[in-house]
Amino acid sequence: MTPAALTVAALSLDLGPTRLVDGIGFSVAPGEVMALVGESGCGKSVTAQAIMRLLPDAIRQTGGQVRLGEEDLTALPERAMQAIRGRRLSMIFQEPQAALDPLDTIGAQIAEALRQPLSRVRAEVRRMLEDVGISDPERRIDQHPFELSGGMCQRVMIATALIARPAVLIADEPTTALDVTIQAQILDLLRRLAIERRTAVVLITHDMGVVADIADRVCVMYAGRIAEAGPVAEIFAAPMHPYTALLLASIPRLSDVPKSPLAVIAGQVPAPGEYGPGCRFANRCPRAEPRCATTTPPLLAAGQGREIACFAPLADRRAP
Amino acid sequence: MTGHLAGRFGQALVACFGVLTIVFFVMRLSGDPTLLLVPEGASAEQIAALRHELGFDRPMLVQYVAYLGDLARFDLGESLVQRAPVAGIVAERIPYTVALALGALLVALGIGIPSGIAMAVWRGTVVERALAAIVLAGQSLPTFWSGILMILFFGVYLGWLPTSGADSLASLVMPAVALGALTMSTFARMTRISVLDELSRDYVAAARARGLSRMAAVGRHVLRNAAIPVVTIAALEVGNLLAGAVIVETVFAWPGIGQLAIQSIAARDFLVVQAVVLFVSIVYIAMNLLADLAYAAIDPRIRLER
Ligand SMILES: Nc1ncnc2c1ncn2[C@@H]1O[C@H](COP(=O)(O)OP(=O)(O)OP(=O)(O)O)[C@@H](O)[C@H]1O
Ligand code: SF4
Numbered sequence: 001m002t003p004a005a006l007t008v009a010a011l012s013l014d015l016g017p018t019r020l021v022d023g024i025g026f027s028v029a030p031g032e033v034m035a036l037v038g039e040s041g042c043g044k045s046v047t048a049q050a051i052m053r054l055l056p057d058a059i060r061q062t063g064g065q066v067r068l069g070e071e072d073l074t075a076l077p078e079r080a081m082q083a084i085r086g087r088r089l090s091m092i093f094q095e096p097q098a099a100l101d102p103l104d105t106i107g108a109q110i111a112e113a114l115r116q117p118l119s120r121v122r123a124e125v126r127r128m129l130e131d132v133g134i135s136d137p138e139r140r141i142d143q144h145p146f147e148l149s150g151g152m153c154q155r156v157m158i159a160t161a162l163i164a165r166p167a168v169l170i171a172d173e174p175t176t177a178l179d180v181t182i183q184a185q186i187l188d189l190l191r192r193l194a195i196e197r198r199t200a201v202v203l204i205t206h207d208m209g210v211v212a213d214i215a216d217r218v219c220v221m222y223a224g225r226i227a228e229a230g231p232v233a234e235i236f237a238a239p240m241h242p243y244t245a246l247l248l249a250s251i252p253r254l255s256d257v258p259k260s261p262l263a264v265i266a267g268q269v270p271a272p273g274e275y276g277p278g279c280r281f282a283n284r285c286p287r288a289e290p291r292c293a294t295t296t297p298p299l300l301a302a303g304q305g306r307e308i309a310c311f312a313p314l315a316d317r318r319a320p
Numbered sequence: 321m322t323g324h325l326a327g328r329f330g331q332a333l334v335a336c337f338g339v340l341t342i343v344f345f346v347m348r349l350s351g352d353p354t355l356l357l358v359p360e361g362a363s364a365e366q367i368a369a370l371r372h373e374l375g376f377d378r379p380m381l382v383q384y385v386a387y388l389g390d391l392a393r394f395d396l397g398e399s400l401v402q403r404a405p406v407a408g409i410v411a412e413r414i415p416y417t418v419a420l421a422l423g424a425l426l427v428a429l430g431i432g433i434p435s436g437i438a439m440a441v442w443r444g445t446v447v448e449r450a451l452a453a454i455v456l457a458g459q460s461l462p463t464f465w466s467g468i469l470m471i472l473f474f475g476v477y478l479g480w481l482p483t484s485g486a487d488s489l490a491s492l493v494m495p496a497v498a499l500g501a502l503t504m505s506t507f508a509r510m511t512r513i514s515v516l517d518e519l520s521r522d523y524v525a526a527a528r529a530r531g532l533s534r535m536a537a538v539g540r541h542v543l544r545n546a547a548i549p550v551v552t553i554a555a556l557e558v559g560n561l562l563a564g565a566v567i568v569e570t571v572f573a574w575p576g577i578g579q580l581a582i583q584s585i586a587a588r589d590f591l592v593v594q595a596v597v598l599f600v601s602i603v604y605i606a607m608n609l610l611a612d613l614a615y616a617a618i619d620p621r622i623r624l625e626r
């Protein structure tokens with residue numbers, strides 16, 4: 001097995017007395033796309049911010065580790081972190097147009113990732129723009145974000161994130177704000193670049209369709225914890241966690257009117273701070289048993305690289 | 321862009337004309353200067369004769385049209401009180417007010433903008449609280465009060481600065497600080513809000529994600545974006561400065577157009593008051609046009625609009 005490019009171990013994030021993310025862990029290998037999925041508010045974005053060490057002031061990492069290759073980022077001073085961001089560890093965002101400074105040219109912003117003025121690295125920036133599929137890069141390089149479409153802005157963001165050839169790219173819902181046709185193009189681009197450049201990608205999404213399209217592995221989060229993780233093919237073929245099963249059942253087929261998972265799974269996700277002592281899915285789970293409400297199911301290995309946290313999984317394939 | 325500027329210029333001219341018209345009629349509602357000009361004990365006939373000679377017995381509308389006719393020929397007329405051309409009287413005072421306003425603007429921009437930036441960047445720290453106290457003082461002390469306090473302390477007690485007049489650059493210090501204080505607070509508050517607003521935007525997170533330090537993100541991206549709303553109020557604030565100059569020039573016996581305006585209103589020297597108003601309006605228009613040009617310089621979205 002190749003050593004992981006990124007390892008997150010037992011990560012806990014607190015907002016004051018409230019635990020938002022409760023001891024989650026996963027790892028991503030070079031060239032692999034790992035999807036982090038889950039309903040709104042389950043803690044995907046704060047996890048990404050914690051990996052980047054760019055958490056909002058109010059949120060603190062109270063436990064766990066983030067490792068880039070062998071290096072533990074958790075203990076690094078901010079200066080060292082700055083040298084890593086954009087170079088070895090990059091991130092792209094949900095609203096590409098908002099993620100670019102409206103008053104600055106795109107070329108100048110891409111060059112920032114190389115810590116060089118644009119004039120010095122112009123050829124390199126132009127080549128990168130070509131790589132992300134922007135036509136006429138020599139003209140685009142001096143344009144401002146408002147002169148580009150949303151899809152092109154996301155390509156620019158990808159160029160910015162990858163120009164320094166980082167080992168890890170975190171993409172926080174990179175296509176949610178884009179048109180469906182553009183979404184597919186951007187996902188293809190990410191997939192292709194990840195493979196070509198051996199970049200480990202953490203793809204945050206709440207769209208199981210996106211997961212099926214481009215991810216190698218998936219990590220299903222529910223209310224600040226990991227419910228189930230493993231290879232996409234295995235999990236889609238035979239989900240074990242009741243929540244995963246319901247999520248998969250809610251993927252819209254071509255013939256369906258699109259629905260959100262919330263419309264399909266009855267009940268509400270508990271808010272952070274309202275979590276009980278047991279399984280956080282218990283109030284919505286069709287398979288809940290009495291102990292589910294009182295005891296937290298541990299995340300256990302289930303063979304074939306799978307992990308699951310449930311007392312009554314759909315097909316019990318846990319290793320004995 | 322040029323069409324937009326021309327439109328703004330047209331609007332400004334109309335506003336200027338409106339202000340002038342209002343001043344013209346309001347001034348005349350309170351009577352005319354004839355009584356102040358005749359010697360004591362003059363007879364009713366003498367008064368009437370002088371009023372006729374000065375033209376104040378004509379219907380107001382006729383006087384108004386005559387005034388506009390003169391203006392159209394760039395003739396500001398002659399002061400009835402000082403018996404000298406109005407243009408000269410006002411022109412003599414303008415450099416003083418310009419110096420005062422520039423001094424005040426220097427204080428306001430030089431202290432207000434860095435304070436605003438610092439309050440936003442070091443939000444929630446002792447830096448913010450200390451600066452907030454200064455800003456609060458600047459905005460809550462009335463100009464005449466802070467002026468008198470400064471005269472007493474720096475002028476009378478310490479003897480560092482002249483208490484009044486306009487003899488040297490040192491005489492400019494206290495009036496400029498007194499006049500600039502309120503504007504300084506406005507700039508500090510606006511800059512703080514504007515920088516905080518920009519700091520919360522995605523492009524700042526993205527800039528940090530590609531390795532910029534917080535300060536580098538502020539310097540390279542936030543300040544330019546935050547400048548846009550500050551430029552807007554800067555143009556308005558110059559108008560406020562000129563209004564404030566009336567009080568400051570009176571407190572410090574500063575011979576600018578504010579002092580001239582007060583003297584001329586008291587003497588019912590209509591033409592001088594109107595000329596001062598005209599000057600202030602023109603400055604105001606010029607500042608707003610300048611602000612429009614500044615937007616274009618900062619923001620490519622405006623610059624590249626056809
Ligand atoms: N800056 C912040 N201050 C306080 N609470 C926050 C902040 N950012 C996120 N949270 C809280 O942290 C929890 C997790 O939020 P997060 O943004 O990670 O969710 P998410 O899984 O990314 O959801 P979405 O799919 O809507 O993006 C939520 O309860 C949210 O309210
Ligand atoms: S542990 Fe119990 S409540 Fe939780 S998912 Fe499994 S069966 Fe449902």
Ligand SMILES: [Mg+2]
Pocket residue numbers: 044045046172
């Ligand atoms: Mg999110």
